[in-house]
Amino acid sequence: MSPAPHRPDPHRFDAARIDGIAQSDIRLQSRKCAEVGGVNLGQGICDQPTPDVVKAAAKAAIDDDQSIYTKYEGIDALRVAIAGKMADYNGLPCDPDSEVLVTAGSTGGFVAATLSFIDPGDEVILFSPFYGYHFNVLRMAQPVIKSVTLRGDDFAFDPDELAAAFSDKTKAIVINTPGNPSGKVFTRDELALIADLCVRHDALAITDEIYEYILYDGHEHVSLATLPGMRERTITLSGFSKTYNMTGWRLGYAVAPEPLTRRMGVIADLLYICAPSPLQHGVLAAFDLPPAYYSQLLADYDRKRALTMAACDAVGLRSLRPQGSYYLMVDVRGAGFASDREAADALLERCGVAAVPGSSFYIDPADGATQLRICFAKQDHDLERACEGLRRLGAVRS
Numbered sequence: 240m241s242p243a244p245h246r247p248d249p250h251r252f253d254a255a256r257i258d259g260i261a262q263s264d265i266r267l268q269s270r271k272c273a274e275v276g277g278v279n280l281g282q283g284i285c286d287q288p289t290p291d292v293v294k295a296a297a298k299a300a301i302d303d304d305q306s307i308y309t310k311y312e313g314i315d316a317l318r319v320a321i322a323g324k325m326a327d328y329n330g331l332p333c334d335p336d337s338e339v340l341v342t343a344g345s346t347g348g349f350v351a352a353t354l355s356f357i358d359p360g361d362e363v364i365l366f367s368p369f370y371g372y373h374f375n376v377l378r379m380a381q382p383v384i385k386s387v388t389l390r391g392d393d394f395a396f397d398p399d400e401l402a403a404a405f406s407d408k409t410k411a412i413v414i415n416t417p418g419n420p421s422g423k424v425f426t427r428d429e430l431a432l433i434a435d436l437c438v439r440h441d442a443l444a445i446t447d448e449i450y451e452y453i454l455y456d457g458h459e460h461v462s463l464a465t466l467p468g469m470r471e472r473t474i475t476l477s478g479f480s481k482t483y484n485m486t487g488w489r490l491g492y493a494v495a496p497e498p499l500t501r502r503m504g505v506i507a508d509l510l511y512i513c514a515p516s517p518l519q520h521g522v523l524a525a526f527d528l529p530p531a532y533y534s535q536l537l538a539d540y541d542r543k544r545a546l547t548m549a550a551c552d553a554v555g556l557r558s559l560r561p562q563g564s565y566y567l568m569v570d571v572r573g574a575g576f577a578s579d580r581e582a583a584d585a586l587l588e589r590c591g592v593a594a595v596p597g598s599s600f601y602i603d604p605a606d607g608a609t610q611l612r613i614c615f616a617k618q619d620h621d622l623e624r625a626c627e628g629l630r631r632l633g634a635v636r637s
C-alpha cells in the first residue's frame with residue numbers, strides 16, 4: 240500500500256502577525272445573501288449615485304491624461320481644498336502643504352498611521368463596538384488592544400473604565416465619530432474627557448470621522464483635534480466615500496501635524512504610491528457642491544433611518560437610535576431570538592434580509608450577542624423591499 244499522501248499545512252507560510260485574522264462575518268453574510276437573492280443590509284456599501292459633477296470632472300481628468308503618479312501626499316489643489324474644508328467645517332485650520340495627506344480611502348490613512356506609530360506590545364485603546372477594519376488593521380501591528388465598551392441606548396462609556404484603560408504603555412486611542420456600527424456621535428464633553436487622558440498620558444489619538452456629515456436630531460460633529468492640547472497629538476481621518484457615494488474611488492485624507500503626516504506619507508508611498516490620480520482631480524468638483532447637497536443627503540438618510548427603525552420596531556427588534564452614520568444596532572431579544580446569530584440566520588431565511596451579528600463588533604463577543612447591525616444606506620426600493628421582509632418576521636411569529 241502506498242503511504243498516505245503528505246498534506247502540508249496550508250497555513251505554514253502565514254506570518255504570525257496575521258494569525259486569527261479572517262474574513263469578517265460581514266462578507267460571509269453578504270455571500271449568503273447573494274445566494275438567496277435577499278437584500279443586503281449587512282455590508283456598509285452605500286449604493287446611491289456619485290454626484291454628476293464629480294463624475295464629469297473625473298472623466299475630463301481621464302481624457303486630459305491625468306494618469307501618472309501624483310506626489311505621495313496628493314495633488315496640490317486637492318490638499319488646498321481639504322485644508323479649506325477642515326477650517327470651515329471642522330474648525331481646524333491646517334497647512335495644506337505639510338499637514339494634509341491624501342490617502343487611498345481613509346483606510347489607507349488608518350493603515351499608514353498604524354504602521355507608522357504602533358509597535359508590537361504598545362497598548363492601544365479601542366472602543367467596542369468597533370469598526371472591524373480598525374480592530375484587524377491594528378492587530379497586524381501586534382499591539383495590546385484594550386477595549387472600552389460603549390453601553391446603553393446612547394452607547395456611553397464609563398469615564399472610570401476609560402481612565403483605567405490608560406497606562407504608561409498607552410500609545411494611542413482610536414475614536415470613530417459618528418460611529419460604525421454604533422451610530423454614536425461623541426459629545427464635546429466626552430471628547431474633553433478623552434483629550435484630558437491623552438494629554439496626561441502623552442498618547443496619540445487617531446480619529447476616524449468618515450461619517451462627519453451624516454448627523455441626526457441636531458447632533459453636532461466635534462473634531463477631537465480642536466480640543467485644547469489635542470492638535471499636536473491627533474490624526475484626523477476622513478474621506479469622500481460616504482459623503483459623495485464613492486466608496487470604490489478610494490479617496491480619503493489624513494490631517495495631522497507635519498512630523499506625523501510626513502511619517503505616514505512615506506509609509507503610504509511604500510504601500511500604494513499615491514491615491515488614484517484622475518480621481519483626485521475629479522473629486523475637486525465635490526468642493527463646489529452647494530449646501531443643498533448636504534441637506535438633501537441628510538434628509539435622505541433621515542428618511543431611510545425612520546423607515547428602517549419603524550420596520551424593526553414593528554417586529555420587536557428594538558433599535559438603539561443612531562445619532563449619526565447610517566447603521567442601526569437592534570436588540571434581538573424583543574423579537575424572540577436568543578442570540579445574534581440565530582436572529583441573523585432567521586432574517587435571511589424568513590425575510591430575505593442580511594444583517595451582521597453584533598458579536599462581531601466586540602472584543603468580548605458576549606457584549607454584542609443580542610445585537611444586530613443593519614445598514615440603511617440603500618436605494619429606496621431595496622430598503623422598502625427589506626422592510627417588507629422584516630415585517631413578515633412578525634407575521635411568521637404570530
Ligand SMILES: Cc1ncc(COP(=O)(O)O)c(C=O)c1O
Nearest residue numbers: 283344345346370419478480491
Ligand atoms: C468607520 C469607517 N471608517 C472607514 C471606512 C472606510 O472608508 P474609506 O472608504 O474612506 O476607506 C468605513 C466604511 O465602511 C467605516 O465605516
